[in-house]
Amino acid sequence: MQQFHKKTDITFKNSFEQTQFIDWRTQPRSYKLYPNFFRRYNINEYEELKFIKNFGKITTTKKYGKEEVSLRANPSAGGLYPCEIYIQIRGIKGFLSGIYHYEPLNNNLTLIHELSNDGLEYYFDTDSKKFIFLISNVYFRSSWKYENRANRYLLLDTGHQLASIFTSLKAENIKFEFEFNFDKKNLNKEFGFDSQEFFQCAILIDNEKDTKPKQLREPLISVAPSDYFIKNKFLEEFIQKLENEKFEEQIKASIFEELKMKNIQNSIDKRRSIRGFKKESISKEEFDEITKDIFSIASKINIDLYFINNNIKSMKQGIYKNVTLIQEGDFKAIGTKLAFNQRLGGDSCFTLFFTANEKSNYIISYIFSAFLAHIINLKCANLNIGCTGIGAYFDEESKKILNTTNNILYLQAIGK
Numbered sequence: 001m002q003q004f005h006k007k008t009d010i011t012f013k014n015s016f017e018q019t020q021f022i023d024w025r026t027q028p029r030s031y032k033l034y035p036n037f038f039r040r041y042n043i044n045e046y047e048e049l050k051f052i053k054n055f056g057k058i059t060t061t062k063k064y065g066k067e068e069v070s071l072r073a074n075p076s077a078g079g080l081y082p083c084e085i086y087i088q089i090r091g092i093k094g095f096l097s098g099i100y101h102y103e104p105l106n107n108n109l110t111l112i113h114e115l116s117n118d119g120l121e122y123y124f125d126t127d128s129k130k131f132i133f134l135i136s137n138v139y140f141r142s143s144w145k146y147e148n149r150a151n152r153y154l155l156l157d158t159g160h161q162l163a164s165i166f167t168s169l170k171a172e173n174i175k176f177e178f179e180f181n182f183d184k185k186n187l188n189k190e191f192g193f194d195s196q197e198f199f200q201c202a203i204l205i206d207n208e209k210d211t212k213p214k215q216l217r218e219p220l221i222s223v224a225p226s227d228y229f230i231k232n233k234f235l236e237e238f239i240q241k242l243e244n245e246k247f248e249e250q251i252k253a254s255i256f257e258e259l260k261m262k263n264i265q266n267s268i269d270k271r272r273s274i275r276g277f278k279k280e281s282i283s284k285e286e287f288d289e290i291t292k293d294i295f296s297i298a299s300k301i302n303i304d305l306y307f308i309n310n311n312i313k314s315m316k317q318g319i320y321k322n323v324t325l326i327q328e329g330d331f332k333a334i335g336t337k338l339a340f341n342q343r344l345g346g347d348s349c350f351t352l353f354f355t356a357n358e359k360s361n362y363i364i365s366y367i368f369s370a371f372l373a374h375i376i377n378l379k380c381a382n383l384n385i386g387c388t389g390i391g392a393y394f395d396e397e398s399k400k401i402l403n404t405t406n407n408i409l410y411l412q413a414i415g416k
């Protein structure tokens with residue numbers, strides 16, 4: 001998988017060759033709609049299902065000229081929203097057991113398959129579950145803008161989406177497991193994805209029954225996930241590799257039990273990506289509250305965190321590896337430059353660099369970098385501190401400045 005990373009580096013040289021102009025009128029539709037005759041259920045009407053809204057509900061609308069854009073609980077690179085969520089539900093009183101598609105725009109669940117003795121568990125080789133949440137990617141929504149580098153944005157958007165599901169469950173104290181090892185290839189076929197959409201990962205919730213559901217009785221109806229589609233060979237190669245990838249080290253949900261988060265619902269409702277900083281400082285206490293558990297969790301899942309401290313009170317300016325200062329100095333101008341000349345990188349109080357070495361599992365490191373970034377985004381929302389993920393950065397230059405051979409996976413600017 002590392003080869004897909006190297007081939008999508010942004011360098012000083014190739015940055016000039018990138019498309020400078022983008023015609024937003026050609027943006028593919030960012031949500032999937034099953035036909036009207038499918039049965040739909042509004043989440044608001046089912047107390048036990050209300051937490052699902054937190055996965056992706058609309059939390060604000062913004063006007064750009066005449067256009068009104070809806071922004072969701074989950075952030076997305078370029079606001080392109082390549083993730084879709086499918087949910088298998090069993091044993092909820094008054095609710096038909098089935099596989100549903102989640103519609104974030106109106107918080108509906110669309111029934112796409114009624115369960116009998118069959119179920120998604122078959123593809124996970126596991127016993128019966130109360131809920132299975134599956135995240136898929138519609139790659140063209142991202143490749144439309146980011147071309148081949150969309151492979152990274154898809155993983156990052158997936159990580160944020162996974163964390164949105166995680167925090168929604170955490171707010172309700174619901175126990176779950178992450179799952180990356182399942183028969184993605186067959187499941188992509190059963191869902192009629194036809195190479196336009198593919199599964200990335202899942203979250204499973206047990207229902208303490210050891211029956212083993214059978215293979216789906218029939219394939220599901222194939223529905224185009226966008227209004228049009230342009231094939232990308234590089235990304236299809238990436239999907240093929242992903243379908244055959246074995247994940248030996250699974251990430252245990254218990255690693256995240258130590259994570260302390262206050263007022264989760266308030267954070268979910270308020271979370272946004274900041275568009276510019278006022279260049280005010282934050283205190284050391286605020287920095288600690290945002291990052292404390294993050295450093296310790298990152299080290300357990302082989303993510304190496306670096307940060308540039310531009311403006312945290314009572315802490316020396318400079319480059320840090322985890323919490324250790326490795327080079328003192330004012331790196332604001334460099335921070336901006338590394339973030340593809342975006343001022344967010346240098347105007348922040350600190351800019352985090354999520355990195356991983358080539359021995360760690362590429363997919364897991366990528367998805368969980370964005371997962372941790374999402375938790376930080378929520379913590380910031382609660383503290384009224386601004387924050388944004390940055391997917392556009394110079395790869396090799398960042399490595400040089402941080403003095404690392406690790407892959408640079410994601411940047412995040414945090415400040416006031």
Ligand SMILES: Cc1cc2nc3c(=O)[nH]c(=O)nc-3n(C[C@H](O)[C@H](O)[C@H](O)COP(=O)(O)O)c2cc1C
Nearest residue numbers: 071072075076077078079156272273389390391392
């Ligand atoms: C993976 C990822 C990469 C992003 N990269 C950038 C970036 O390079 N520059 C930027 O200004 N915003 C970036 N954003 C922020 C998005 O533009 C933002 O999430 C989107 O417009 C929706 O707004 P919201 O997060 O306030 O809901 C990124 C977001 C994600 C999830």
